[in-house]
Amino acid sequence: MEPRDLSLVVWFDGECGLCRRVAKWLQTQPKLVPVRCVAAQDARGAGCPIDVKSLLEQVTVTASNGAVWRGTNAWIVVLWALRNYRAHALRFATPRWRPWAERLFGAIAGIASWTKRRKEPSVQP
Amino acid sequence: MDTTLFAYLAYVLISVALTVWVGRTLHKNGRAFLIDVFASREDLADSVNHLLVVGFYLVNFGYMSLALKLAERVTTPTAAVEALSYKVGLVLVVLGGMHFFNLFVFSRIRRHKVVYDAPVPVPPDMMLPPLTNPRAG
Numbered sequence: 001m002e003p004r005d006l007s008l009v010v011w012f013d014g015e016c017g018l019c020r021r022v023a024k025w026l027q028t029q030p031k032l033v034p035v036r037c038v039a040a041q042d043a044r045g046a047g048c049p050i051d052v053k054s055l056l057e058q059v060t061v062t063a064s065n066g067a068v069w070r071g072t073n074a075w076i077v078v079l080w081a082l083r084n085y086r087a088h089a090l091r092f093a094t095p096r097w098r099p100w101a102e103r104l105f106g107a108i109a110g111i112a113s114w115t116k117r118r119k120e121p122s123v124q125p
Numbered sequence: 126m127d128t129t130l131f132a133y134l135a136y137v138l139i140s141v142a143l144t145v146w147v148g149r150t151l152h153k154n155g156r157a158f159l160i161d162v163f164a165s166r167e168d169l170a171d172s173v174n175h176l177l178v179v180g181f182y183l184v185n186f187g188y189m190s191l192a193l194k195l196a197e198r199v200t201t202p203t204a205a206v207e208a209l210s211y212k213v214g215l216v217l218v219v220l221g222g223m224h225f226f227n228l229f230v231f232s233r234i235r236r237h238k239v240v241y242d243a244p245v246p247v248p249p250d251m252m253l254p255p256l257t258n259p260r261a262g
Contacts, residue, residue, distance in 0.1 A: 020138055032241065050253075062215055062253070063249075064255065065255050066252050066253040066254055066255040067245075067249035067251075067252055067253075068250055068251045068252070068253060069247060069249055069250055070250045073247045073248075073249075073250055076246060076247050077245055077247060080243070080246060081244055086241065086243065087240045090240065090243055092245050092246075093246030093247050104217055119181050
């Protein structure tokens, strides 16, 4: 059993449209564990001990007990926190499904970075 | 006593006995299972167990009454046994179906509990000192 007061923070790339949309969707989902989404760009102000650069490399989840998950593990932990998706998280964590989870979330990360790169020229002056 | 009436009486006796037997089996053996599902809350487990058995009896006795009537009157003992066997067979199949449905409900309740109690399925990639998290929630 997890500690009753466990809560999670998801650090996502605030400059990526897909990431923002996923973060917004997350807020609407019923949760078994409190989850808050914070843009990685605001990490320093929010008191995150991990530097912004490494937060932007991979989606990162920090827990109130000090645990940190990154990449596919972070995705699985977020799904685990959602009432409707906990069963999926448990499945993705099994040896049989883990490679597929890596592929799926790797693909999503790829799409996210692609959409971001495409937008970048318009962002820069 | 006419043969049809005799067949009806035998049907009612056999069906009631079968239903009560299956109902009691469910009641007795479902209890331990429900106590596990409801985290040792015996009062809750007993209550759900009882409600399930009541539903079971209602459905079965209801079906039994509906299926009682024979399409045509039986005149010979052989015909009576055949009709009886057919009707009891239907009751048995319905009982079996209900029994498996009950098992399905039990296992669903249990699977839900297993999922909701599951700890984080992946180990952390690193551990920081606790309370460094901004107020989440």
